Amino acid sequence: QKEVEQNSGPLSVPEGAIASLNCTYSDRGSQSFFWYRQYSGKSPELIMFIYSNGDKEDGRFTAQLNKASQYVSLLIRDSQPSDSATYLCAVNERGTALIFGKGTTLSVSS
């Protein structure tokens, strides 16, 4: 059974702080790793993907991957109230569907 684990939160951070979201996965064959953001009542939207070990930066977002530890993280710098949402980690192998974690709820207070 392939599993993706996330702390459900809520994770509360003040505006301007760094938010750190973490995810672990069970399938060592996983090749692609994604972070989706889901606002309440809306559909998930892709914000980052990473395929190789190390860091990948996109604006205020940095995704980090450590395949040896089966660990993926998302850092959000200069957090804004508009970042308040549920963040879903997803992984897959080539040719298979995305498997999602249950998500971490982030709350950024102004």
Added chain:
Amino acid sequence: DAGVIQSPRHEVTEMGQEVTLRCKPISGHNSLFWYRQTMMRGLELLIYFNNNVPIDDSGMPEDRFSAKMPNASFSTLKIQPSEPRDSAVYFCASVPEGTTEAFFGQGTRLTVV
């Protein structure tokens, strides 16, 4: 591009009735997924099509659920008969060929009373 289109957006039905959810993927995308989301279980994969062929339906909860993809631009998920425990948000997502990045529709909120 209009994105992935799902219909209806909301459905309320009585237990025992048949429910059909519809999805139009993004043109040119060759993979399509149906997911179900609840507070308790999160986003669960129900079934995965590639080039209109079902590849993995191990997530379909029971025989009451069926899915079809008659062509590249249309898919349906049918529940017959529906039960209150089927109440959830059902999402359809499509993926461009050569990538693994899924684009989600707006979802169908199903309530079975």
